[in-house]
Amino acid sequence: MNIDIKTKDEQNIILIIEGVDVPFINALRRICMVEIPTMAVENVEIYKNDSRIFDEVLSHRLGLIPLKTDLDSITLREECDCEDHCTSCSVSLLLKETGPKVVYSGDLTSQDSKIVPVHDRIPLLKLRDGEEVELEAIAQLGIGLEHAKWQPTTTSAYMYYPVITIDSEKCEVCAKCADECPRGVLQFDEKENKIIVLDPEQCTMCKTCSKDCEPSAITVEGREDKFIFKIETDGSLSPEEVITTACDILAQKSDKILTFK
Numbered sequence: 001m002n003i004d005i006k007t008k009d010e011q012n013i014i015l016i017i018e019g020v021d022v023p024f025i026n027a028l029r030r031i032c033m034v035e036i037p038t039m040a041v042e043n044v045e046i047y048k049n050d051s052r053i054f055d056e057v058l059s060h061r062l063g064l065i066p067l068k069t070d071l072d073s074i075t076l077r078e079e080c081d082c083e084d085h086c087t088s089c090s091v092s093l094l095l096k097e098t099g100p101k102v103v104y105s106g107d108l109t110s111q112d113s114k115i116v117p118v119h120d121r122i123p124l125l126k127l128r129d130g131e132e133v134e135l136e137a138i139a140q141l142g143i144g145l146e147h148a149k150w151q152p153t154t155t156s157a158y159m160y161y162p163v164i165t166i167d168s169e170k171c172e173v174c175a176k177c178a179d180e181c182p183r184g185v186l187q188f189d190e191k192e193n194k195i196i197v198l199d200p201e202q203c204t205m206c207k208t209c210s211k212d213c214e215p216s217a218i219t220v221e222g223r224e225d226k227f228i229f230k231i232e233t234d235g236s237l238s239p240e241e242v243i244t245t246a247c248d249i250l251a252q253k254s255d256k257i258l259t260f261k
């Protein structure tokens with residue numbers, strides 16, 4: 001298997017993966033989406049809430065705040081020996097505010113400096129003059145299979161690697177395909193008097209180019225052993241952490257099957 005990193009930043013990565021098949025890449029995609037543990041608020045103790053927002057709705061909003069996750073410093077609740085929650089499996093985020101003000105995710109004070117909201121400006125509620133809110137939100141590790149709030153990815157997708165073939169014997173060099181390609185993948189080369197493929201990785205395989213090609217000289221197909229794989233995270237984990245953890249989980253699952261045999 002060959003893996004090339006095409007682009008990457010804090011929340012996105014695009015990989016070109018070669019030498020695998022569809023079941024493998026789809027298993028990796030699904031694990032990235034719903035089996036990587038991340039932190040999210042699971043329990044909320046509301047001591048005071050004078051705002052117009054119901055306690056249940058406020059708790060739901062708190063649950064959906066993406067939290068930066070440090071997988072090395074926290075254990076899953078099921079694997080912890082404590083009865084309810086402790087600092088090994090949980091992190092408390094405290095909120096105590098008085099109006100008038102809009103309360104944002106950044107107003108939460110975390111007991112662990114590594115487990116904090118990814119974004120500070122997610123509005124939680126509005127307090128009028130003299131109104132108060134006071135609560136403790138308890139965040140724990142979980143996986144997206146249990147609840148979407150624990151999904152680390154906002155995109156986890158792959159596509160077949162495009163292969164664009166132009167039959168030079170059939171091609172009449174009318175340049176219709178280059179004019180109609182919405183992604184600028186094809187170009188008419190005046191010097192060589194032929195159509196050239198600039199960057200096949202930009203091709204979405206829409207096949208617009210082949211629809212109006214009268215001599216059927218151009219074909220667009222996807223390779224079944226090479227894929228463009230894209231991950232976008234909500235910021236709770238980096239895309240590299242998501243991919244490497246997914247590979248570990250896939251390896252553990254494969255080991256289980258081998259042992260079972």
Ligand code: SF4
Nearest residue numbers: 171172174175177213
């Ligand atoms: S539309 Fe067909 S015939 Fe015309 S340039 Fe493109 S491949 Fe050649």
Ligand code: SF4
Nearest residue numbers: 181203204206207209
């Ligand atoms: S399939 Fe679509 S994106 Fe790809 S080269 Fe043809 S027109 Fe362009």
Ligand SMILES: [Zn+2]
Nearest residue numbers: 080082086089
């Ligand atoms: Zn515990």
